[in-house]
Amino acid sequence: MAAVFVLLAATLLYQLASHPDSLTLSLGPRFARTLYWTTVQATISTALSILVGTLLAWALSYRTRFAGRGVYIALLSSAMVLPTLVIALGIVTVLGRSGWINEALQWLEFSPFEPFIFGLSGIVLAHVYFNASYVARTLLGRFESIPVEQRKLTRSLGLNAWQRFKMIELPSVSGTLPGVSITIFLLCFTSFSIVLMLGGSPKYNTLEVSIYEAIKLDFDLGRALGLALTQLSICAVLIILASRLRKDNRLISAPTANRYQLKDPVMLTGIQYIVIVLFGLIFLLPLTAVVIDGMSASFIKLAGDKNFLLALSTSLVIALLSTVLVLFSSVLIAIAYATLATQQRLANNRISQPLLKLLRFSSTLYLAVPSLVLGLGFFLLARGVGGAQILWAVIALLTSNVLMVLPFAIAALAPAMVKCANRYDKLAFSLGLKRWNRWRLIESSLVKPELIYIASLAFCLSLGDLGVIALFGNQDFITLPWLLFQKMGSYRTDEAAGIALIMLAITLAVFLLLPRLFAGKLIKTEKAHHAKA
Amino acid sequence: MLRLENVRFRYSGSDTTYDFSMQVAAGEITCISGRSGSGKSTLLDLIAGFLKPVDGSLTWRDINFTQLPPDKRPVTTVFQQHNLFEHRDAIDNVVVGINPKIPKKGRDAELAESVLASVGLQDFIHTRVNLLSGGQQQRVAIARAILRDSGVILLDEPFSALDQQTRADMLHLVRTLATEKARAVIMVTHDLRDCEAIADSHYEIEHGQLHKRVV
Numbered sequence: 001m002a003a004v005f006v007l008l009a010a011t012l013l014y015q016l017a018s019h020p021d022s023l024t025l026s027l028g029p030r031f032a033r034t035l036y037w038t039t040v041q042a043t044i045s046t047a048l049s050i051l052v053g054t055l056l057a058w059a060l061s062y063r064t065r066f067a068g069r070g071v072y073i074a075l076l077s078s079a080m081v082l083p084t085l086v087i088a089l090g091i092v093t094v095l096g097r098s099g100w101i102n103e104a105l106q107w108l109e110f111s112p113f114e115p116f117i118f119g120l121s122g123i124v125l126a127h128v129y130f131n132a133s134y135v136a137r138t139l140l141g142r143f144e145s146i147p148v149e150q151r152k153l154t155r156s157l158g159l160n161a162w163q164r165f166k167m168i169e170l171p172s173v174s175g176t177l178p179g180v181s182i183t184i185f186l187l188c189f190t191s192f193s194i195v196l197m198l199g200g201s202p203k204y205n206t207l208e209v210s211i212y213e214a215i216k217l218d219f220d221l222g223r224a225l226g227l228a229l230t231q232l233s234i235c236a237v238l239i240i241l242a243s244r245l246r247k248d249n250r251l252i253s254a255p256t257a258n259r260y261q262l263k264d265p266v267m268l269t270g271i272q273y274i275v276i277v278l279f280g281l282i283f284l285l286p287l288t289a290v291v292i293d294g295m296s297a298s299f300i301k302l303a304g305d306k307n308f309l310l311a312l313s314t315s316l317v318i319a320l321l322s323t324v325l326v327l328f329s330s331v332l333i334a335i336a337y338a339t340l341a342t343q344q345r346l347a348n349n350r351i352s353q354p355l356l357k358l359l360r361f362s363s364t365l366y367l368a369v370p371s372l373v374l375g376l377g378f379f380l381l382a383r384g385v386g387g388a389q390i391l392w393a394v395i396a397l398l399t400s401n402v403l404m405v406l407p408f409a410i411a412a413l414a415p416a417m418v419k420c421a422n423r424y425d426k427l428a429f430s431l432g433l434k435r436w437n438r439w440r441l442i443e444s445s446l447v448k449p450e451l452i453y454i455a456s457l458a459f460c461l462s463l464g465d466l467g468v469i470a471l472f473g474n475q476d477f478i479t480l481p482w483l484l485f486q487k488m489g490s491y492r493t494d495e496a497a498g499i500a501l502i503m504l505a506i507t508l509a510v511f512l513l514l515p516r517l518f519a520g521k522l523i524k525t526e527k528a529h530h531a532k533a
Numbered sequence: 534m535l536r537l538e539n540v541r542f543r544y545s546g547s548d549t550t551y552d553f554s555m556q557v558a559a560g561e562i563t564c565i566s567g568r569s570g571s572g573k574s575t576l577l578d579l580i581a582g583f584l585k586p587v588d589g590s591l592t593w594r595d596i597n598f599t600q601l602p603p604d605k606r607p608v609t610t611v612f613q614q615h616n617l618f619e620h621r622d623a624i625d626n627v628v629v630g631i632n633p634k635i636p637k638k639g640r641d642a643e644l645a646e647s648v649l650a651s652v653g654l655q656d657f658i659h660t661r662v663n664l665l666s667g668g669q670q671q672r673v674a675i676a677r678a679i680l681r682d683s684g685v686i687l688l689d690e691p692f693s694a695l696d697q698q699t700r701a702d703m704l705h706l707v708r709t710l711a712t713e714k715a716r717a718v719i720m721v722t723h724d725l726r727d728c729e730a731i732a733d734s735h736y737e738i739e740h741g742q743l744h745k746r747v748v
Contacts, residue, residue, distance in 0.1 A: 147615035152583050158604030159633045167629075171620045263602070 011377050011384070031227070038206040041120055041195075042188035045127035049184050050177065052128055053135025056279050058169060059272035060136065061143035062264065066273075072280060073140070074512055079133030079283070080408075081457060081511050083464025085484050086500045088126055088197045090286025091117060093293055095125075100289065118200030126194045131184045133283065138180055142173045161268050182242035183367065186235055190370035193466040193481070197488070207231040208372045212470055215376065225380075228373040235368040239361070287504070293493075294501020302498050311483040312502075315463055318394070318479065322401035322462035323455050329402060330409035330454055333359065334447075335439075337410070338417040342425060367407060371400045371467025379471055393472035397479075401462040409454040416447045452518045460507045534558050535685050535717045540579055540589035540599075551575055551741040553589075557717040557734070559684065562707065564728040564748075565721045567738035573721045576738065577687045580719070581610050593684050593717075609683040613690040616674035619663040623649055623673050626662055630677040648676045652706060668699035675706060679714065686710070688720040692727070704731050 060073070094100045095117045102112035116122065146168055154164045192208045199205060205213070207227050214224035264272075302308050340356040378396035382389060424442050433441065444451075466481035473482040480503050487496040540553045551572050557563045567573050578584040580591060582603035591599045593607045609630075617626045625635050628645040636642050649658050652672045662670055671691055678686050688707065692700045708731050711718045722728060728735050728748065736743040 149612040149615040150618075152578075152581065152603070152610065153612070153616065155583070156581060156603040156606075156608070156610055157629055157633060159629075163633045167618050167621075171618070174620075 011380050031230070033203075034205055034207055034210050034227075035230075037120075037204050038189055041123050041127075041204065041206070042185050042191075044120075045124050045131065045188040046181055046185045048124060048128045049131035049135055050181055052132040052279070054139055054173070055275055056132065056136040057139035057143055058165070059275040060140050061146075061169075063269075063272050063276060066276075072276070073137070075283065076133045076137045076140075078508060078511050079130055079137075081460035081464070081507055082130070082287075083466075083481060083500075083503050083507060084126070084130070084193045085197065085466055085481055085488075086290055086464070086503050086507075087129060087286050088194055089484075089488065089496065089500050090288075090290040091122070091126055091129070091198070093289035094285045095122075100285070118198055120204055122198035122200065123191070123195055123204060126198055127188045127191065129283070129286070131187065132279070135180060135184070136279075138176065139173050142176055143169060146172050161264075179242050182238055186238055186242075186367045189238075190231065190235065190367075190372075192370070192372060192470070193485075196466075196470075196485075208370055211372045211376060215379065215471060221380070224376055228376050232369065232373055235370065239368045242367075290497070290500050290504050293497035294504070297494050297498030297501065299498055302495060302502075305495070307478060307483060308495075308499065311478045311480045311499075314478060315480040318397055318401070319459045319462040322398055322405070323458040325398060325402045326405045326409055326458035327451060327455060330406060330413050331439075331451075333406070333410055334413040334417040335435075337414040338421040341414075341418050342421040369403065371404065371465065372471070374400050374403065375468035375471040378468070389472070389474075390477050393468075393477050396468045396472060400468040401458070401465065404465065404467075405454070405458045405461050408457055412450045412453055413447060416450045417443065420446050448518075449515070452515050456511045456514045460511045463510075464503060464507060534592075534594065535580075535719075536590075536592045537580070538590050538592075540586045540591060542575060542579055542584060542586050549741050551579075553579065553743050555736060555743050557685075557719060559715040559717050560712055561733040562711050562718040562720060562731050564732040564735045565719060565738065565743075566723065566725065566728065566735065566746075571738040572741055573738055574689065576743075577610065577689050577719070577721060580606075580685065581608050581687060582606050607684040608687060609678040609681045609685070610687040610689060611671070611674045611678055611691045613693055616691075617662045617670055620661070622659050622661050623654060623665070623676075624658045626673050627677045627680055630681045645676075645680060648680045649673070651679070652676045666699075668695050668703065671695065671703055672706070675703075675710065679710060682714075684715075684717060686716050686718045688718065690721050690723065693723065700727075701730075707731060 056076075060069075063069070092099065095115060096102075097112075097115045099115070102115075105112050117125065150168045154168060159167060189206065190208050191206055192212065195204065195206045195209045196212070199209065202213075207230065211224045211227045211231070214220045214227060337356070337359055340352045340359065375396055378392055378399070382392035420443050428438050428442060464481055466485055469477075469479050469482045470485070473479070480499060484496055484499045484503065487493075487499060535557045537553050537555050541550060543550045549572070553576055555563070565573050565576060575584065579586055582598075582601060586599065589599070590597055598606050618629070621629075621635075624642065624645050627649055628641050629635050631644070632641045646655075646658055649655060652675060654669060654672055654676065657665060657669060662673055665673065674691070692703045695703065704727060707718060707720070710716055720727070720732070732748050735746045735748045737746050738744075
């Protein structure tokens with residue numbers, strides 16, 4: 001990964017040297033405006049996402065028993081893999097000029113509202129949709145890990161909801177919030193497909209969209225280069241800041257069983273349910289819109305469309321290849337991570353700590369190298385080195401997908417591998433188990449749930465991403481998100497709705513059902529073992 | 534006198550029905566023992582108000598508190614762990630027991646300081662509690678229990694993680710608290726030596742019921 005990063009950075013710098021005026025040109029008033037709006041939308045989106053996500057996680061941590069809670073939380077988890085274009089389409093269907101809400105208002109004989117989904121408010125709304133769910137899912141785990149004794153203690157001391165929040169809930173997430181905030185800021189700062197679709201005017205372009213326009217519309221490589229390097233520098237600084245802000249949290253124990261749903265005043269309980277229901281509605285409406293619109297699409301017509309079949313097969317193959325590559329690289333990195341972090345191995349070695357830091361940093365590289373910048377690097381490499389365009393496109397897409405998933409994959413796998421090492425290292429060393437046998441006999445079965453999660457995450461994110469493909473997509477190389485974007489651009493709404501539904505169905509099926517299917521199989525195997533014993 | 538009269542409880546989906554009856558006089562220490570899962574924590578949760586009995590009554594000095602919420606009961610609990618807010622200093626953790634606004638000055642703060650001094654922590658009043666030893670942390674929790682002035686103190690295996698000497702010191706502190714402040718203390722423990730050391734009476738939980746044992 002570091003090699004890829006160095007290669008791309010070298011390419012960009014080399015090209016910059018060949019276009020010495022590009023940076024000066026790109027740093028004009030137009031650039032300042034782009035940077036200003038990118039920062040403004042990312043700041044507002046981050047603040048609102050944190051606020052809404054924290055409120056939702058807080059409400060869910062108190063309401064531990066209601067029908068459908070499991071499904072609700074599973075859907076929140078799936079928000080991070082839902083294809084952004086599909087959700088943007090759903091938001092337009094609900095809130096557009098002739099969207100559901102306006103139709104309902106007209107039906108009720110109220111005057112329809114002016115649509116606000118194109119421009120800053122639309123961008124912020126879509127960002128909050130995705131990121132508040134991510135914040136809620138992350139913080140809910142923290143809130144649920146607050147020791148039950150602490151919850152009992154605050155009750156017996158008679159602390160009110162705000163005092164409880166200050167005394168136990170806020171401290172439990174204080175180590176997580178800065179890192180999560182910077183991650184969300186970076187995701188919004190480098191947002192591409194949402195801004196492309198809901199931006200409404202070039203005024204709200206992010207640096208990422210400006211890079212795309214500089215390459216695809218203006219074919220101004222110098223400007224694209226200047227923008228890319230500026231974005232790269234800003235993101236790298238934020239990533240370093242994020243890694244410094246990451247803290248361990250002491251006030252955390254294993255998640256407690258839902259044995260206690262301690263009684264709260266009726267008004268507080270009411271507020272918590274209102275938050276849960278309101279967010280649930282906001283979350284479900286665009287999804288429902290995609291399903292209902294998609295149902296009316298002509299799938300027979302789609303099945304006969306060569307472009308659709310090519311896009312579907314390309315997307316599935318790319319997603320599968322990306323999944324295999326992500327699994328392979330995340331396992332290797334997690335093994336290295338465990339080796340450097342475990343007491344019995346190299347944890348006390350002088351060079352292990354800097355190496356561990358480097359490993360942590362490299363695993364968050366994607367956030368510093370957004371897909372369009374990565375795509376630009378490959379685009380320039382392809383021009384410089386030559387060779388078949390389609391080959392470069394595949395390499396660019398796979399690299400982008402792997403780098404996109406790795407931060408999340410390593411965040412899930414590395415702690416599990418460290419835990420495994422702490423538990424079985426002494427035994428493995430005493431039995432003389434070498435690397436392959438150790439993986440085969442111990443680690444592979446213990447980290448299976450994490451591997452299944454990573455596989456489904458990699459598949460879904462790779463399937464739905466509209467990043468690099470926006471630069472490389474053409475008649476011969478086309479994926480589902482790219483085809484959907486083209487159909488939406490040419491107002492072929494019926495076909496777009498059909499494609500959106502198919503993407504949504506594949507994503508939800510893989511992300512929600514696959515882990516359950518494997519989990520069920522694991523439980524059955526364990527039961528069979530027990531029965532045999 | 535704390536009285537439990539046929540306090541019944543059953544977890545949903547469980548076959549076991551708990552039925553607790555006992556009494557503890559002010560100034561008396563009662564130990565509760567029993568196997569893991571026998572219902573020791575359930576008993577404390579019922580007295581503290583974290584679980585609601587389906588039947589029976591709980592009274593302290595002849596006043597029924599069965600229907601009161603946890604913070605309105607004459608009860609203070611000291612848990613085995615997580616008794617303190619780790620990001621706060623010792624005095625904050627004590628004063629919160631009587632004033633959730635955690636004043637830094639005034640009568641409440643002065644009271645908290647004097648109670649901390651009475652348990653030997655006068656040099657650690659403004660120390661963050663996560664920097665204190667296990668024994669000192671439990672002293673802070675007990676200081677809060679003293680300050681709260683609740684008639685009933687519940688100790689849920691509070692000293693099991695402490696070394697022998699610190700444990701003996703803490704048991705002595707509990708004895709003093711019960712006798713001098715006339716508190717009814719119920720202490721759950723796995724270690725019968727603790728019972729022998731300070732208990733006035735001893736109950737064992739078996740099949741969801743309390744059985745009196747000879748101390």
